[in-house]
Amino acid sequence: MRTLALAGVLAGTTLSALPPTAVAASGAPETYALTIRHLDRAGAATGGYSTHVTGISGPGAQQEAAPYDASGTVTVRLPKGRYLLDSTLYGSDPATGTDWVVQPRLDLNGDTTVTVDARTTAPVDVRPPESGARYLNSIGFVEVTHEGTTRSANIMTAREGLRVAHLGPASEAGSVKEWFDTYWSGARADYGLGYTFTSDRALTGLVRHPAAGGLATVKIRGAAAEGATGTGFVSVQPSAGPTVGLAQPLEPSATATVMVNPERGRWDVEYTGPAAPETPPNRYVANGIAVHAGATTTRTFDNAVFGPALDTTPGARPAGVRDGNRIALDVPLLADGDGHAPSAPRFHSATTTLHRDGVLIGTRRGEPGRAEFTTTPGTASYRLTASATRGDGTASSGRVTAAWTFTSAATTRPTALPLSTVRFAPDLALDGTAPAGTLLRVPVTVQGAAAGTGVRSLTVSTSVDNGTTWTRVPVIDGQMAFRTPASGRTVSLRAELTDTRGNTLTQTQLGAFRTR
Incomplete structure (x- = not known):
């Protein structure tokens, strides 16, 4: 576009x-x-x-x-x-x-x-x-x-x-x-x-003069992000060819409705959220949305559950790469609940570490989920860990950690690392909350190397005491279901995955969402 x-x-x-x-x-x-x-x-x-x-x-x-x-x-x-x-x-x-x-x-x-x-x-x-x-x-x-x-x-x-x-x-x-x-x-x-x-x-x-039934409906919802004030903006434009697009303000917790012509092909949506204190406004992009006459597509931006997300479009850049002795990680660690990666993730601190056969290679601090390391030749077992704390860094802040283990050796060309992530996608209100004391069904999706038939084992758990104790929840037909705690509590989520080649992921999302 x-x-x-x-x-x-x-x-x-x-x-x-x-x-x-x-x-x-x-x-x-x-x-x-x-x-x-x-x-x-x-x-x-x-x-x-x-x-x-x-x-x-x-x-x-x-x-x-x-x-x-x-x-x-x-x-x-x-x-x-x-x-x-x-x-x-x-x-x-x-x-x-x-x-x-x-x-x-x-x-x-x-x-x-x-x-x-x-x-x-x-x-x-x-x-x-x-x-x-x-x-x-x-x-x-x-x-x-x-x-x-x-x-x-x-x-x-x-x-x-x-x-x-x-x-x-x-x-x-x-x-x-x-x-x-x-x-x-x-x-x-x-x-x-x-x-x-x-x-x-x-x-x-x-x-x-198209009839309403010949148009597709795109609904764009903007969440009430923690600490954000003011008005966000949303724009909609065709994916292909030149255009000027349609732009309009969008209040927090509001929904914009745009009817578009499917004959024009796929459409792009861009959302810029309200600014938060001392942080720039977040910009999210959802490109290439397929639309169909008479159908409604809804996209929600800047809402929980925040966590790792991979670009699953064909030809997308891999989440991690080994090139010679260089290992690079590029995983949006704080993508929103719909999997949209923010341009300026709101975080208090972020750390990425790499261990080789149990020995620390290095620690990087800065942008969540992005780091580079130089290691040594030879086949070895690696543990790559990325974490980020959202909010103000206090105990009530959300924290996301993803730890991968894999075996790797020096390569002669850039080679994708066998990294996976797990997406949790509960249907939450636009303030990031779920009703208290209700049965909540949460879609669970595996992305990356283990997607599809590459999962050997997957265990998911919930915690209502910020990760002190965990309760396993079975995943059936791509969903987990559990009863939410009392009003005002937080729910944390954890996934432990092993793929068919023995690579592992332990992913923890403390303070994933709240109850009301």
Whole structure:
């Protein structure tokens, strides 16, 4: 996903407007006069325009021009080649809207005249299924590919009334790709309506009035993080292609509802929580969310249970790596209850240690779950331990510890370490609490090396006295179930895992959540 802040085209060599009689300098490529006439919706010449000409292939492939003349007719000299031309026409009254004309194929083989005529455009009429929804903004983006080179142009507007048109001959089949995204705010929901097109032409008009049943619902919940004050922010945007996205404030313990168009593909959600004293606001990202018409997807950010989480997407960076004699750990130790890793985890202290055959190699302090060590060649047994204390470091603060054992030797290339984690995902209120004295079912998920069929044994336990005593709880069909203690108590969680190759994990989460 590419989020655009302002309109523009690819950088090149910007040429000033030249009279048709101008002559190229000695040794420069031969140039031709490109004359561009601009007409408004009444058919009259207008100086209210912004035009870009961008080289795609041929001698002019690296050229870019933004010629202007107040008369409405302007001439620029450019080398021979294929160009992308786009022109935005502004009426005398902004309330009447804007016209965007795109010529994806401009073959400059000699002196050429192009007429950009606002009368050829047709409306972009994309509206959500809520009559009172307020229009926020929209973006149109076009990419043109020729002979292996891609160039682009875009328009962004915060006013309704956009009209668009294709200009000139058709390009090669499939060489023109276009996105149109519009964003709205309503009483029932906010809306992100996006459409993509692949063709040999730019769009001339666009009409889409989706029904509510054809949209997907994304609910974003922001937890009331301990010590945080103020307002958080949430943004939603398509994962693929350029966009401006939809952003809005989100109060703690509140829910934002956004209805999106599944035709646009997967969607990304970003949440920035309220600031806590002396700590920066936490930023969480959930990318590539699959959405389906008529279905609701809920994402909760910054809520318990905080603990280790691994990136399980294909091709993700491994949690630990052995490269020669270097051992590196990279595990978000304080990911939130949904497994989102924070940009600035709130912690009081963090320590990581590495032992080789029982001998301490080193201790690192700093960011939770991230450290590097240098060891020695030869096969040996290792114990890698990472811990972090949340809150103010007092006895009531939450503490997370993960200790892995594995056998390793020097490698000739970066090799993933056989590390696993266990995720506990109870359904908690947005203040990180569960009802007292009730049967609580907690999904238990193994990530990493032991995921799937790699578990030899897994034992989970709970504690209501901050880890002094533990009670084993069976895991059945991926869930543990236990009765929560009296109101105001904390529940701690522990997992002891051995994978099928003998590697182990002991993971402890003291003060995982509270009861109410």
